[in-house]
Amino acid sequence: MGNASSTLTQYDIEEVQEHCNYLFSQQEIVALYERFCQLDRNAKGFISADEFLSIPEFSLNPLSQRLLKMVDGLNFKDFVAFLSAFSAKASLQHKIELIFKVYDIDGKGQVTFKDLLEVLRDLTGSFMSEEQREHVLVWVLEEAGYTRNSSILLDDFVKVLSSPGLKMEVEVPVD
Amino acid sequence: MAMAGLSSSSSEMDLDRPILEDYISTDSIQRIPQTLHLRELLDISPTLTEAAGAIIDDSFTRCFKSNPPEPWNWNVYLFPLWCLGVVVRYGILFPLRLAVFIAGWIVFFLTFFPVHFLLPSSNKWRHKMERILVEMMCSVFVASWTGVIKYHGPQPSMRPHQVFVANHTSMIDFIILEQTTAFAVIMQKHPGWVGFIQTAILESLGSIWFNRTESKDREVVARKLREHVQGPDNNPLLIFPEGTCVNNQYTVMFKKGAFELGCAVCPVAIKYNKIFVDAFWNSKKQSFSMHLFRLMTSWAVVCDVWFLEPQYLKPGETPIEFAERVRDMISVRAGLKKVPWDGYLKYFRPSPKLTEQKQKIFADSVLRRLEEK
Numbered sequence: 001m002g003n004a005s006s007t008l009t010q011y012d013i014e015e016v017q018e019h020c021n022y023l024f025s026q027q028e029i030v031a032l033y034e035r036f037c038q039l040d041r042n043a044k045g046f047i048s049a050d051e052f053l054s055i056p057e058f059s060l061n062p063l064s065q066r067l068l069k070m071v072d073g074l075n076f077k078d079f080v081a082f083l084s085a086f087s088a089k090a091s092l093q094h095k096i097e098l099i100f101k102v103y104d105i106d107g108k109g110q111v112t113f114k115d116l117l118e119v120l121r122d123l124t125g126s127f128m129s130e131e132q133r134e135h136v137l138v139w140v141l142e143e144a145g146y147t148r149n150s151s152i153l154l155d156d157f158v159k160v161l162s163s164p165g166l167k168m169e170v171e172v173p174v175d
Numbered sequence: 176m177a178m179a180g181l182s183s184s185s186s187e188m189d190l191d192r193p194i195l196e197d198y199i200s201t202d203s204i205q206r207i208p209q210t211l212h213l214r215e216l217l218d219i220s221p222t223l224t225e226a227a228g229a230i231i232d233d234s235f236t237r238c239f240k241s242n243p244p245e246p247w248n249w250n251v252y253l254f255p256l257w258c259l260g261v262v263v264r265y266g267i268l269f270p271l272r273l274a275v276f277i278a279g280w281i282v283f284f285l286t287f288f289p290v291h292f293l294l295p296s297s298n299k300w301r302h303k304m305e306r307i308l309v310e311m312m313c314s315v316f317v318a319s320w321t322g323v324i325k326y327h328g329p330q331p332s333m334r335p336h337q338v339f340v341a342n343h344t345s346m347i348d349f350i351i352l353e354q355t356t357a358f359a360v361i362m363q364k365h366p367g368w369v370g371f372i373q374t375a376i377l378e379s380l381g382s383i384w385f386n387r388t389e390s391k392d393r394e395v396v397a398r399k400l401r402e403h404v405q406g407p408d409n410n411p412l413l414i415f416p417e418g419t420c421v422n423n424q425y426t427v428m429f430k431k432g433a434f435e436l437g438c439a440v441c442p443v444a445i446k447y448n449k450i451f452v453d454a455f456w457n458s459k460k461q462s463f464s465m466h467l468f469r470l471m472t473s474w475a476v477v478c479d480v481w482f483l484e485p486q487y488l489k490p491g492e493t494p495i496e497f498a499e500r501v502r503d504m505i506s507v508r509a510g511l512k513k514v515p516w517d518g519y520l521k522y523f524r525p526s527p528k529l530t531e532q533k534q535k536i537f538a539d540s541v542l543r544r545l546e547e548k
Contacts (some may be wrong), residue, residue: 035231038240041459055236056520057229060529062537063222071230086227099219120216125534128542136545137216144213160214168220170227 008033019077023084028172032083036076046073062122069105086170093158095168100157110151113137211544235516238425241457242449264472272319272471279315283308291379299408305379306357306410312376313354316347320452320470324351328482331356331441335407337485338400340433341443342505343415344423345456346463347470348445351480358413359403361385361396369463381409397432404438413443416498419518422455423447426511427518429502435494439485442501444508448477459521481508 013026024032039047039055049072053059061067071082084090085098103111103119120133128136138148144160146152287308294301317324331339339358341348346369349360359381364370373382381403385396403409416429423446434440447454452473456466470476483504488497506513 032231038236052230053524054521055229055233056516056525057233057235058226060525060527060533061222061226061229062530062533063219063226067223067226083227083231086224086231095220099217099223102219102223103217116216119219123219123222123534124538124541125531127531127535127538132542132545136211136541139545140211140213140216146213157217160217166218166220168224170224170231173232 016077016080020081020084023087023089024080024172025174027174029080031172031174032080033076036079046075047079048072062125063102063119066102066105066119066122070101083170086168088169088171092162092165095166096157096161097154098168099161099166100154103157110153111157112151113141113148116141116152211541216541234425234514235427235520238421238427238514238516239457239459239521240422241455241460242422242424242453260474264474268321268474269472272321276315276319276471279312279319283312283315287312287376291375302379302408309357309376309380310354313350316350317354317476320347320467320473321475322351323475323477324354325479326355326482327479331358331411331482333411335405335409336438337411337441338404338433338436338438339411339413339441339443340416340429340501340505341413341445342423342426342509342511343417343420344445344447345420345454345466347454347456347476348415349413351445351478352413352443357410359383359410360413361400365463367462381412383412393432397435400432401436404436416502417518419521420456420458421518422457423449423509424511425514426502426506427514427516429498430517431494431498434488434497434501437488439487440497440501441485442483442505442508444479444481444483444505446479446509446511448479451475451477454478479509483508 008030013029016029017024017026036047037043039051041051049068052068052071053064058064058067071079074082085094100111101107103115105115105118116137117130117133120128120137121130124133141147141150146156287305290301290304290308316322339352341352349358349362352358357380360377361383362373362377362385364373364384364386373384383396383399383403386392400412400414403412414433416431416433417427418430419427421427452470452475454470454476456463461469486497486501486504488494492500502513505511
């Protein structure tokens with residue numbers, strides 16, 4: 001691994017910081033770089049899916065496969081940008097956008113019933129039948145004024161999740 | 176909050192883990208909604224937070240992080256001193272040590288192989304000679320890195336019905352302990368020259384081999400361990416219950432195999448002084464030869480070894496509880512932090528049962544709300 005901080009210049013740090021809209025401090029970016037280098041075993045410049053899955057806590061997360069599609073193969077700059085949604089300084093809008101992207105994994109710009117069903121399936125596994133899942137989804141959708149065939153957009157997510165707000169923060173441990 | 180890990184193969188392996196409720200943290204799972212609206216289903220923020228938390232820092236990967244020494248040679252007078260140090264270490268110390276090392280091996284082979292092959296295996300004198308020679312060879316190893324080892328506590332004695340357990344940082348742990356007492360070990364068979372040494376020499380001490388990738392292997396090994404411990408002439412058995420090398424700042428969970436043999440368990444704690452060299456062998460990043468080379472080009476390997484009081488299974492205690500109790504003793508003595516992970520997670524993925532647990536809790540709460548509608 002070598003000395004991580006010596007291979008990251010001040011220019012690099014500032015570039016990464018700008019790319020993530022200053023949501024992380026410079027020390028946090030250095031700490032994230034050490035972590036990135038630790039996970040990226042053969043210094044390829046990105047972390048492969050397999051390397052993410054070698055983190056036991058990540059591997060056993062129900063949404064790990066969906067998240068892998070978003071983080072697999074990211075370079076350091078984009079890795080930091082992805083994680084910036086979890087900074088305490090990130091706006092509610094930013095966090096909701098990330099949640100939207102997790103649902104809309106193929107980037108269509110809208111979330112369909114199928115997407116909602118997939119996420120619910122990941123979260124409940126074999127402990128709910130497909131019928132039960134569909135039933136629940138239809139029920140809550142109709143209660144909120146949507147139908148099974150509605151396409152849900154980012155603005156809808158914002159409307160539903162804005163109050164009373166979200167708590168989605170992770171602290172970056174800085175030595 | 177970290178969760179207990181499981182080895183991923185047969186259900187028999189599930190018996191290896193301690194009580195899950197001690198480790199599972201209910202506030203880390205999806206918030207149980209009081210009501211069921213679209214909002215509760217769309218809000219996946221707790222699960223995402225956990226995932227991001229694991230990406231940024233997790234207690235398992237921390238156990239295997241090598242800690243490279245901070246560079247301190249960044250000014251006008253320290254830098255030349257450091258350069259001088261490099262010259263001395265690589266140019267003077269290393270060749271000297273290598274010479275000692277090679278000389279030691281030559282003497283060893285010249286004396287060990289005749290004894291090993293010419294005398295019948297029933298000859299007691301042959302076993303004694305082999306033990307002495309192995310101890311001598313380990314001392315040569317230690318000298319080749321200028322090992323400064325402080326032993327605390329009573330020296331292990333040769334008698335049956337006892338097994339020694341120690342925390343594991345590198346294969347040199349074995350060499351350091353072998354220097355004073357010819358232990359028999361249980362090890363993973365390695366390829367290359369290390370494998371050759373294992374077969375040719377360690378087997379004469381009564382060592383036992385295992386294969387991590389074979390699940391049936393466990394029963395066979397457990398039987399061999401039991402047999403070994405009972406024999407009065409067998410060398411004392413040394414086991415590293417973590418099952419893998421950890422970076423000497425943490426301990427991972429101890430496998431219960433050593434703790435259900437029905438005999439005394441003598442804990443041994445090993446702590447390396449990092450100022451001189453980081454003795455952690457990161458087997459994924461470097462071969463054993465590279466590791467030895469690094470040790471031979473450092474100033475010294477300084478460590479403390481504590482032989483702690485033999486422990487017995489307490490009435491009503493399960494082997495897993497016993498293992499955790501001993502791990503506690505060793506961690507406290509050597510100043511290591513405990514993490515609730517199974518070392519085998521380095522090689523295998525965690526069991527899907529853990530994910531299923533999370534899914535079940537969330538599914539149950541949704542179904543409950545559905546019934547109440």
